[in-house]
Amino acid sequence: MLPTLAPDTTAAEARAALDEAGWREVGTGDWAWVLASPDDRLAARVTPFDPAFRMFADSCLTGRPNPFLVRIDDVVPLRRKGYVVVMERLHPADEAQAKGLVASLGIATSTDPAPDDGESAALADHPDVVDLRRRIQELLAEGARRFRLWGGADVKPGNVLQTADGRLRLTDPVFVRGFDMFRAIRDGRGDLLGDFSRADLEDFLTIPVFEPGPETDALRRTVAGLALGDAQRITS
Known part of the structure; x- marks a missing residue:
């Protein structure tokens, strides 16, 4: 269970509280620390500031479930604009399958062109992929309106993870520079x-x-x- 975190809790204090409750750190990115629950079924992404992931998390919470999108259960506010995202526990994905999902979305990142993979053509028209593509495009438009240092899309195989039973999940598809x-x-x-x-x-x-x-x-x-x-x- 996630420990109770008051709204004025700092990210460092949240990490300490999670550690004391038996959560363990399983990853560190540029913007956040990720801890796994004691039963390894949930993850908590802790950040003092990351406006792009907050937009993404809010979109996941308010939109309909999508089998290719990470399941987010809650966003717990911390001090100022910090927050903890409680989500399903994910693991590194099969590289070929991750590349296939990215190719099916056909969304260019800020540095790479949209991938061209003929084998992904059928998946590209899958209703859940169409829905995911639309939602990412909406996030891209919103971010461009909000931030002059908006980075755009970060849809790449490294941001495709998988559940313990091998189902692909896209996470962290947009960014601020x-x-x-x-x-x-x-x-x-x-x-x-x-x-x-x-x-x-x-x-x-x-x-x-x-x-x-x-x-x-x-x-x-x-x-x-x-x-x-x-x-x-x-x-x-």
């Missing part, structure tokens, strides 16, 4: 960061990719002195 956020902070370009509050940027600097040390401390001092541009265009 975190490297460009880092570079804008480093260079003092507050004009590029107006979609985020100062608190957002402070929390951004605590995601896993930023290790404690002098470089991160310097970035925090830069954030404290930034003159930010216009307020976020969409605040909800």
Whole structure:
């Protein structure tokens, strides 16, 4: 069972509470830590700040179930814009099958063209794949409206996982350009960061990719002195 987490709990405190309750860390990405439940049936994705995954998680919660989409059970708010996503436990997928699902979606990422795989043509017209494609496209449009540093699609085999019994699940298909956020902070370009509050940027600097040390401390001092541009265009 997920321990009770108050809304002012930090991501670090949430991880500690999960650890004490018997959850164990099974993965760390750029933006979040992932812990598995004691019975290995659920996972908790903990982040102090990740607006793209929050959009995706909310879409999963409000949309109809899709067998190719990760099952998300809850989003638990933490301090400011941090949160814990409670989802089904997933594992690395069969590479060939993951590539097939990605090819069937036909969605180009920011760096790669949409894959062309003739063997995936039949799957491309499957009603659940059509639904998944539409939902990703809606997320892409929403993200482009909300964030000037929106990254777009991140639909790739590495973001296709599978359940314990081998069913494919897409997760984390969209992103905000975190490297460009880092570079804008480093260079003092507050004009590029107006979609985020100062608190957002402070929390951004605590995601896993930023290790404690002098470089991160310097970035925090830069954030404290930034003159930010216009307020976020969409605040909800």
